Amino acid sequence: MVNAAVNRAIQTVYTMWLREMIRFSRSKSRIIGALATPLFFLVILGTGFSSSFQVKGGGAFDKSYLAPGLISMAVLFSSLMGGVSIIWDREFGFLKEILIAPVSRFFVALGKAIGGVTTAMIQGILIMIIAWLIGVQYDSIWGILAAMVIMFVSGIGFIGLGIALASKIESHEGFQMVMSFLTMPLVLLSGAFFPISNLPGWLKALVYANPLTYCVEALRFFLLGHSTIPISLSIAVLLIFSLSMIALGGRLFGKMRV
Amino acid sequence: MLYAIETSGITKHFNEITAVNNISISVKPGELFGLLGPNGAGKTTLINMLSTMTEPSGGSAKVWGFDVQRQAGSVRQNIGMVFQGTTLDDRLTGRENLDLHGRLYGLDSKTRKNRINEVLSLVELTDRADAIVKTYSGGMMRRLEIARGLMHHPHVLFLDEPTLGLDPQTRLHIWEYIKTLNKEEGVTIMLTTHYMEEADHLCNRIAIIDHGEIVALDTPEALKNSLGGDVITLGLENPDDITRLCEAYQKNGCANIVSRKMNEVFITVKEGERQIPHVLALASKAGIPIQSVSLRKPTLDDVFIHHTGRAIRDKEVTEVEKVEYKLRSRRK
Numbered sequence: 001m002v003n004a005a006v007n008r009a010i011q012t013v014y015t016m017w018l019r020e021m022i023r024f025s026r027s028k029s030r031i032i033g034a035l036a037t038p039l040f041f042l043v044i045l046g047t048g049f050s051s052s053f054q055v056k057g058g059g060a061f062d063k064s065y066l067a068p069g070l071i072s073m074a075v076l077f078s079s080l081m082g083g084v085s086i087i088w089d090r091e092f093g094f095l096k097e098i099l100i101a102p103v104s105r106f107f108v109a110l111g112k113a114i115g116g117v118t119t120a121m122i123q124g125i126l127i128m129i130i131a132w133l134i135g136v137q138y139d140s141i142w143g144i145l146a147a148m149v150i151m152f153v154s155g156i157g158f159i160g161l162g163i164a165l166a167s168k169i170e171s172h173e174g175f176q177m178v179m180s181f182l183t184m185p186l187v188l189l190s191g192a193f194f195p196i197s198n199l200p201g202w203l204k205a206l207v208y209a210n211p212l213t214y215c216v217e218a219l220r221f222f223l224l225g226h227s228t229i230p231i232s233l234s235i236a237v238l239l240i241f242s243l244s245m246i247a248l249g250g251r252l253f254g255k256m257r258v
Numbered sequence: 259m260l261y262a263i264e265t266s267g268i269t270k271h272f273n274e275i276t277a278v279n280n281i282s283i284s285v286k287p288g289e290l291f292g293l294l295g296p297n298g299a300g301k302t303t304l305i306n307m308l309s310t311m312t313e314p315s316g317g318s319a320k321v322w323g324f325d326v327q328r329q330a331g332s333v334r335q336n337i338g339m340v341f342q343g344t345t346l347d348d349r350l351t352g353r354e355n356l357d358l359h360g361r362l363y364g365l366d367s368k369t370r371k372n373r374i375n376e377v378l379s380l381v382e383l384t385d386r387a388d389a390i391v392k393t394y395s396g397g398m399m400r401r402l403e404i405a406r407g408l409m410h411h412p413h414v415l416f417l418d419e420p421t422l423g424l425d426p427q428t429r430l431h432i433w434e435y436i437k438t439l440n441k442e443e444g445v446t447i448m449l450t451t452h453y454m455e456e457a458d459h460l461c462n463r464i465a466i467i468d469h470g471e472i473v474a475l476d477t478p479e480a481l482k483n484s485l486g487g488d489v490i491t492l493g494l495e496n497p498d499d500i501t502r503l504c505e506a507y508q509k510n511g512c513a514n515i516v517s518r519k520m521n522e523v524f525i526t527v528k529e530g531e532r533q534i535p536h537v538l539a540l541a542s543k544a545g546i547p548i549q550s551v552s553l554r555k556p557t558l559d560d561v562f563i564h565h566t567g568r569a570i571r572d573k574e575v576t577e578v579e580k581v582e583y584k585l586r587s588r589r590k
Binding site: 007008011012014015018019022023026027092093094095096097098099100101102103 | 309310311331332334335339341343344345346347348349350354358359361362363364390406
């Protein structure tokens with residue numbers, strides 16, 4: 001009896017994951033677009049910055065500095081998108097097919113989250129590889145593996161946030177607003193594009209309140225070997241963020257009506 | 259278990275509006291049962307409550323022996339549902355849609371494979387199975403949805419307006435599939451429709467619904483026979499004569515007045531062909547000039563008019579429909 005329930009839960013999660021994978025593999029233009037943007041940032045901003053600026057207190061301000069931020073940005077975009085895509089499922093009716101199935105809503109949401117985090121990680125890893133190909137040096141293989149774990153944890157958090165928003169937003173116009181009002185501030189206030197050690201107080205407060213900051217800092221630590229925020233703090237914040245967001249997303253999705 | 263579907267006093271309020279009012283019906287296993295009524299009559303609300311998509315405000319219902327509120331999971335496992343709009347993933351192929359459905363309902367890989375081929379051939383989609391759903395026509399999508407609803411061998415299949423928006427030829431095709439699967443798979447089917455011909459052609463029994471209540475329930479034949487024979491339509495020169503004419507017929511007892519509209523009176527008589535002269539003679543005896551006469555077999559439309567005083571096609575917007583529209587547009 002318990003076994004059957006566990007099997008059913010795994011099957012549900014796997015089914016939702018499989019769907020995301022099939023859809024992802026069919027949207028090649030989306031993948032290329034998602035890779036092109038950070039690549040431009042990396043090459044153009046990286047070159048432009050390094051020819052004019054230096055990090056206060058030493059260190060180059062170049063594409064290596066930007067790489068963790070751009071990986072975080074890709075993970076943020078694609079995982080938030082993965083969660084919010086529930087809005088599309090509602091618009092096009094597929095959500096009804098899921099909601100009427102004799103399966104737990106929680107595992108449906110979890111499957112969707114794991115599917116979304118997989119696509120987010122694929123994109124993050126591809127950018128990591130591209131950055132390496134154009135000359136960014138990583139610290140160690142263990143650092144790279146740890147960075148993937150960070151991508152996973154952060155991705156789950158942002159998907160949870162996306163699912164929670166999708167359960168509350170009633171239209172796809174609302175979705176456009178969320179994407180611009182949420183993603184841009186998150187990226188700009190994260191330390192992806194500037195060092196966070198010498199900021200004025202108000203900006204520092206905003207940056208430290210932003211979960212993406214801890215993702216960028218943790219990736220910087222594992223990939224490049226240095227970070228402003230201690231790694232233990234980054235990991236703790238990301239874990240708490242992730243768990244609370246997936247709990248919130250699962251809860252709101254469970255209450256959602258078609 | 260005596261009944262596949264059994265409701266007792268099931269009711270649904272949306273705020274102050276009652277969409278479904280105290281409906282009690284019983285559907286036997288294997289029946290093809292129709293809910294016929296105009297848009298906004300409460301058909302979809304009723305079917306949504308039976309399929310656990312909407313919580314009833316009052317009363318109770320059992321589907322395949324399970325309570326729709328307390329045993330929703332078991333109800334879901336035993337029913338198939340084809341919603342009014344499309345609920346397919348249009349980026350996936352037909353086969354992938356069916357496969358995902360099979361997985362969600364816990365079918366193992368071998369069962370899924372066999373069943374997919376079975377249901378695909380039932381709705382004649384085998385050769386388009388591996389095309390992306392986006393490229394399907396409306397009729398093909400509807401057929402795929404019906405196939406998907408059958409994937410997990412449900413005991414009860416709900417079809418909400420299965421032929422809405424389809425061209426007449428496709429509609430005939432869908433009718434054939436519905437009949438076939440009712441017969442060959444032995445599935446109990448409950449469908450909603452506002453097409454009289456559809457209900458008449460397909461259903462073993464029909465519940466006519468208006469303003470959330472059942473106004474008549476029987477086999478199509480019995481419903482039509484309840485009007486008491488053939489329908490004679492009399493066109494009058496002067497609408498003021500209608501009341502007098504009706505009185506004359508009622509006094510004579512030869513005909514039932516079914517309804518009246520403007521300057522027309524609809525009456526039913528047994529063996530209409532023989533009775534026309536008698537009917538006309540009565541009118542001229544009363545001194546009422548008749549302009550036109552026509553004779554036909556009764557339709558479900560006549561039954562609906564008889565019970566509600568208006569045609570099913572009169573597209574009046576009901577309160578429920580307004581609320582549903584508001585709810586829908588708020589989301590957009």
